[in-house]
Amino acid sequence: MKSINIEHYIDAYLRRFSTKQMIAIPMVALLVSLMILGWSYYSTGSPVELGVEFTGGTIVTVESASPYNVVQQEFATQFPDTSPLSGRDAGGGRVLLQFGPMDETQQLELNKYISSNYGKDVFLKQMSALYGEKLQRSAIKAVLYAFIGMAIIVFFIFKSIIPSGAVVLSAFSDIIIAATLMDLFNISLSLGTVAALLMLIGYSVDSDILLTTRLLKRRGTTDEKLRAAMKTGLTMTSTTLAAIFVLFVVSTFAHFFTSFSRIDIISDISLVLLLGLAVDLMNTWMLNTGILKWYTSRDAPTRKKRGRKK
Amino acid sequence: MNGEEGEKGLSGDYRVMLLVGALILSLILLFLPTVFPELNYGGLRYGLDLDGGSWLQLRPEGALVQIDADMDQIISQEYGALLNETITLTRESSSEVSFTTNKIVTDKQIESLGYGEATVLTRGGVTTVDLQLSKTQVITTYLENKFKTEVVIIEDRDGSWFEIRKKTSAEELESLLIPVKGSILAYKDGVSPTTLADTKIILENKLNLFGLSDIKPTIVDNEFILIDLAGIDIDTALDLAGTPGKFEIRIQTEGNETQHAIYGEDIQSVGFHKTDTYGVWGVPFTLTQQGADALKEVAIETNAVIDPDNHNVIMLLDNKEIYSAPLSKDLADSLKYVPVQQMSASFGTDTGSKERAKQLETHLRAGALPVNVEVIGSGQVPASLGAQFKELTAIAGLLAIIVVSFVIYFRYRRKEIMLPMILTSLSEVIMILGFASAVKWQLDLPAIAGIIAVIGTGIDHLVIITDEVLYEGKLPPTKVYLTRISRAFGIIFAAAATTIIAMIWLVWMGFGAMRLFAMTTIVGVLIGVLIARPAYARIIKEVLKEEQEE
Numbered sequence: 132m133k134s135i136n137i138e139h140y141i142d143a144y145l146r147r148f149s150t151k152q153m154i155a156i157p158m159v160a161l162l163v164s165l166m167i168l169g170w171s172y173y174s175t176g177s178p179v180e181l182g183v184e185f186t187g188g189t190i191v192t193v194e195s196a197s198p199y200n201v202v203q204q205e206f207a208t209q210f211p212d213t214s215p216l217s218g219r220d221a222g223g224g225r226v227l228l229q230f231g232p233m234d235e236t237q238q239l240e241l242n243k244y245i246s247s248n249y250g251k252d253v254f255l256k257q258m259s260a261l262y263g264e265k266l267q268r269s270a271i272k273a274v275l276y277a278f279i280g281m282a283i284i285v286f287f288i289f290k291s292i293i294p295s296g297a298v299v300l301s302a303f304s305d306i307i308i309a310a311t312l313m314d315l316f317n318i319s320l321s322l323g324t325v326a327a328l329l330m331l332i333g334y335s336v337d338s339d340i341l342l343t344t345r346l347l348k349r350r351g352t353t354d355e356k357l358r359a360a361m362k363t364g365l366t367m368t369s370t371t372l373a374a375i376f377v378l379f380v381v382s383t384f385a386h387f388f389t390s391f392s393r394i395d396i397i398s399d400i401s402l403v404l405l406l407g408l409a410v411d412l413m414n415t416w417m418l419n420t421g422i423l424k425w426y427t428s429r430d431a432p433t434r435k436k437r438g439r440k441k
Numbered sequence: 442m443n444g445e446e447g448e449k450g451l452s453g454d455y456r457v458m459l460l461v462g463a464l465i466l467s468l469i470l471l472f473l474p475t476v477f478p479e480l481n482y483g484g485l486r487y488g489l490d491l492d493g494g495s496w497l498q499l500r501p502e503g504a505l506v507q508i509d510a511d512m513d514q515i516i517s518q519e520y521g522a523l524l525n526e527t528i529t530l531t532r533e534s535s536s537e538v539s540f541t542t543n544k545i546v547t548d549k550q551i552e553s554l555g556y557g558e559a560t561v562l563t564r565g566g567v568t569t570v571d572l573q574l575s576k577t578q579v580i581t582t583y584l585e586n587k588f589k590t591e592v593v594i595i596e597d598r599d600g601s602w603f604e605i606r607k608k609t610s611a612e613e614l615e616s617l618l619i620p621v622k623g624s625i626l627a628y629k630d631g632v633s634p635t636t637l638a639d640t641k642i643i644l645e646n647k648l649n650l651f652g653l654s655d656i657k658p659t660i661v662d663n664e665f666i667l668i669d670l671a672g673i674d675i676d677t678a679l680d681l682a683g684t685p686g687k688f689e690i691r692i693q694t695e696g697n698e699t700q701h702a703i704y705g706e707d708i709q710s711v712g713f714h715k716t717d718t719y720g721v722w723g724v725p726f727t728l729t730q731q732g733a734d735a736l737k738e739v740a741i742e743t744n745a746v747i748d749p750d751n752h753n754v755i756m757l758l759d760n761k762e763i764y765s766a767p768l769s770k771d772l773a774d775s776l777k778y779v780p781v782q783q784m785s786a787s788f789g790t791d792t793g794s795k796e797r798a799k800q801l802e803t804h805l806r807a808g809a810l811p812v813n814v815e816v817i818g819s820g821q822v823p824a825s826l827g828a829q830f831k832e833l834t835a836i837a838g839l840l841a842i843i844v845v846s847f848v849i850y851f852r853y854r855r856k857e858i859m860l861p862m863i864l865t866s867l868s869e870v871i872m873i874l875g876f877a878s879a880v881k882w883q884l885d886l887p888a889i890a891g892i893i894a895v896i897g898t899g900i901d902h903l904v905i906i907t908d909e910v911l912y913e914g915k916l917p918p919t920k921v922y923l924t925r926i927s928r929a930f931g932i933i934f935a936a937a938a939t940t941i942i943a944m945i946w947l948v949w950m951g952f953g954a955m956r957l958f959a960m961t962t963i964v965g966v967l968i969g970v971l972i973a974r975p976a977y978a979r980i981i982k983e984v985l986k987e988e989q990e991e
Binding site (some may be wrong): 135136137171189192223225235238239243248251252253254255256257261265269272273276277278280281283284285288322323325326329330331332334335336338340341344349358359362363366367369370372373374376377378381382385391392393394396397421 | 498541815816837842844848884887890891896898939944955958972
């Protein structure tokens with residue numbers, strides 16, 4: 132009997148929001164996001180904070196019984212020229228330190244110090260600023276090409292400007308708002324989060340294609356089709372959200388209860404996906420739905436007449 | 442029983458057979474090494490971040506340039522500096538330059554700058570020098586003399602390039618070209634693909650030498666060399682590959698001044714370090730004919746053959762001195778008249794000398810890289826941390842499946858739907874892993890994230906299929922079922938195509954770690970769309986039919 136309840140909520144939702152509201156709310160969110168990203172670009176030179184892979188630098192995690200700020204202080208005294216930019220507890224009795232870009236000699240000195248004071252059981256990752264820049268350009272290209280490729284396929288599938296445009300717009304909005312949330316949640320752009328944004332394109336389009344196909348290629352009233360599409364779509368997103376949520380919790384918080392260390396790359400990917408999927412719920416079931424509702428009502432000549440008489 | 446009928450209906454279906462076949466094959470591949478370890482095939486391989494080890498990303502230092510310079514300017518400037526007076530060019534053509542000088546010079550002196558063969562004629566106090574050369578050769582030599590490094594000609598689609606095998610910049614080159622009225626036509630940082638490949642092979646040989654034949658450096662982006670060293674810590678890795686060094690032999694001229702004799706590539710072979718009859722440790726090595734000639738000439742020019750004690754032979758690695766000793770009396774005497782190919786670098790009789798001899802042997806043997814390499818990225822994951830990551834991701838994966846099962850059950854309230862869905866999803870994981878073991882992928886954390894992403898979209902697609910089939914809450918007649926299924930697959934194929942398109946750039950551009958992520962995603966989507974989901978559509982129909990018949 133629970134399944135009827137879901138339909139009940141869907142009905143309530145569809146009655147509560149007019150087509151105009153459905154389009155306006157996500158559009159405002161998109162515009163605000165663009166403004167935030169623009170401001171961030173203007174003030175820092177990059178719309179999203181860049182991680183070590185893109186700026187160059189070194190990340191080290193060492194096993195230590197001391198709290199992270201003590202270890203950070205130790206390195207700051209030892210290496211005044213290349214002192215750590217930040218430090219934190221990495222779980223599993225480990226401390227994570229992040230350094231800015233350094234040259235080969237400085238890096239070798241740091242390596243030597245670490246291996247003679249902290250043994251071989253050290254996690255280390257060093258990227259040069261030069262390669263970081265190259266990687267940045269590649270990453271921008273990857274996201275851009277992925278997006279264009281997706282748009283081409285979507286247009287090819289629906290062969291109609293407005294419905295395909297709506298899918299592309301909501302995928303675009305997903306990425307933009309997700310990037311803004313990354314800014315607000317202080318998640319920096321890493322290879323992992325770029326991958327997450329690419330995955331988001333895939334997930335986002337899944338539900339949009341479902342919605343568009345159901346509404347345009349099936350008989351029945353718009354509301355009826357919409358209700359069914361929403362039921363399927365919400366199930367899809369909730370299974371994905373559930374899986375990603377587990378991934379996020381385990382990779383991020385396991386070290387509070389167990390001796391495991393945090394897995395940063397999985398934690399980053401899953402958090403961005405969680406935020407992105409939540410945003411996608413809005414963009415699919417408000418923005419895309421709103422545009423399609425307006426599009427189908429405009430298409431039907433009888434409704435148009437009725438609309439004029441009002 | 443009904444159950445048996447259902448089984449029968451399914452077992453004849455080619456989609457289900459394909460799924461079962463692919464599953465069996467995957468399981469065989471995954472468990473092959475447990476049963477037949479000697480085959481050394483199949484089973485999962487893990488990347489560095491799960492198995493522990495270190496990685497290096499190296500970039501050869503150098504520049505490819507196209508330049509234009511005035512041949513006469515180079516010759517008059519270079520010889521003017523050598524002879525310390527202004528020389529007068531008398532004749533020039535594309536293959537010959539002549540000039541006159543008031544100084545008395547020998548052809549050896551003229552040829553020491555390396556600008557081709559010289560004919561010297563002195564008549565009435567005026568010396569006429571005739572040089573056979575070409576413009577390319579003149580520019581090459583000029584660059585070699587100025588940069589004190591090797592310069593080679595590289596041909597490609599865009600024409601002919603000078604490859605300067607040393608870290609430099611457009612500004613530095615420009616400043617060297619201004620005095621000879623030259624200009625840069627094109628400047629590219631980095632080295633040619635051939636040089637990159639040579640560097641890679643020499644690194645590979647070096648790793649082989651240390652018994653690490655499993656480790657294969659790879660070229661990334663036509664610009665970098667990536668080396669994954671499983672089970673090796675970063676310090677050792679950097680010692681082995683990061684500082685491979687450029688080998689050079691020079692001979693002391695006066696005081697701190699030295700003159701270049703040969704580079705590492707003129708060392709033909711290297712023997713084992715050993716003691717001679719007097720108990721002195723040394724490393725025997727053989728020079729190429731060319732190298733022997735060069736060494737003889739330089740030894741004579743620098744006067745090392747007459748006065749060896751003031752003209753040490755110096756071996757340099759990365760411009761750092763690793764060996765310096767005078768020529769032995771015997772060798773000095775021989776070199777006056779003939780080139781010598783067999784030599785030995787000697788140390789003392791103590792154990793420290795033995796160590797130094799051993800080290801020199803390694804340096805000589807490894808062969809010098811054609812260019813220096815810069816470490817632009819490196820890292821290490823300790824094996825213990827890798828093991829934790831492996832365990833934790835496995836736990837996360839299992840938990841995710843359990844939670845998803847609950848969500849599915851909560852939505853459909855039927856385990857007849859939930860079970861095939863979860864099992865299909867699991868079968869996709871097994872097939873992806875089977876494929877990974879067949880093509881020997883080294884699974885790393887991003888690859889696992891890719892598998893999880895695929896499972897996410899996979900469940901999404903199974904929900905689409907189920908909802909299409911169950912549009913009215915129960916199984917429709919076969920005809921309707923077929924149109925519904927084809928509609929569901931329309932959505933699924935469209936979604937899969939967009940995911941693949943979104944990922945393909947990552948594979949194509951292939952930046953390091955994310956490449957495997959994209960490849961697992963693409964392979965996973967294909968396996969799901971072509972094998973698992975068609976079979977699921979068939980299975981769910983049988984399951985629902987059975988349920989309705991009951």
